[in-house]
Amino acid sequence: MDTKTQTAIKKFPHRAVDIAQSYDIKQIKCKQWLIKELINLGLPTPKRIYVAGSWYGNVLVPLLKDVYQTHIKLHDIDEEAIRIARNIFFDDDMYVKAEVTDSVDFEYKHMVINCSCEHMEPIKMRPGTLCILQSNNYREVDDHINCVDSPQELARQYELSHTYYTGSLDFPTYTRFMVIGKK
Numbered sequence: 001m002d003t004k005t006q007t008a009i010k011k012f013p014h015r016a017v018d019i020a021q022s023y024d025i026k027q028i029k030c031k032q033w034l035i036k037e038l039i040n041l042g043l044p045t046p047k048r049i050y051v052a053g054s055w056y057g058n059v060l061v062p063l064l065k066d067v068y069q070t071h072i073k074l075h076d077i078d079e080e081a082i083r084i085a086r087n088i089f090f091d092d093d094m095y096v097k098a099e100v101t102d103s104v105d106f107e108y109k110h111m112v113i114n115c116s117c118e119h120m121e122p123i124k125m126r127p128g129t130l131c132i133l134q135s136n137n138y139r140e141v142d143d144h145i146n147c148v149d150s151p152q153e154l155a156r157q158y159e160l161s162h163t164y165y166t167g168s169l170d171f172p173t174y175t176r177f178m179v180i181g182k183k
């Protein structure tokens with residue numbers, strides 16, 4: 001375990017299970033899939049990358065930073081998750097900022113990644129915003145209030161003007177869907 005994760009668990013022991021779950025192999029595979037498809041598309045570096053429903057950002061952000069040298073803004077409605085992200089995982093990183101934000105109330109621009117689509121109603125975006133969306137059909141989890149059954153359904157929910165990529169990743173109990181597109 002890296003030192004930042006050790007510190008996070010020591011300072012927030014009641015979050016230990018949640019922090020450990022953020023490193024689940026499925027979480028890592030989904031984030032690696034996202035980065036692989038973004039690299040395949042070869043889109044230009046955006047002015048800023050927003051991450052909606054970011055959780056701790058601990059898996060996604062290091063992968064993103066290997067590809068893009070730009071500012072990354074983490075948004076989560078959970079104040080403690082943001083405190084952990086800000087004070088522990090990214091305390092010495094001037095390119096990463098974390099803010100308590102209800103992503104459903106925010107209007108995104110430039111580029112937004114939402115790997116928590118199943119947790120919230122569709123987010124708003126300015127026309128031209130590049131978005132990377134992940135959701136799933138795992139309805140057995142109480143917090144999953146907005147599951148979908150296909151990447152096409154996810155793209156329709158977000159009313160995209162252009163879709164660059166749609167795909168699915170099967171796990172034993174559910175399927176994860178991804179859409180890369182433009183508002």
Ligand SMILES: C[S@@+](CC[C@H](N)C(=O)[O-])C[C@H]1O[C@@H](n2cnc3c(N)ncnc32)[C@H](O)[C@@H]1O
Pocket residue numbers: 027030052053054055056075076077078081101102103104115116119120
């Ligand atoms: C379990 S986590 C992330 C799961 C996701 N599958 C992933 O891989 O990143 C879901 C996160 O969404 C956040 N969340 C839920 N509703 C939100 C909202 N309206 N605005 C911002 N964050 C929200 C939760 O606080 C939580 O940190």
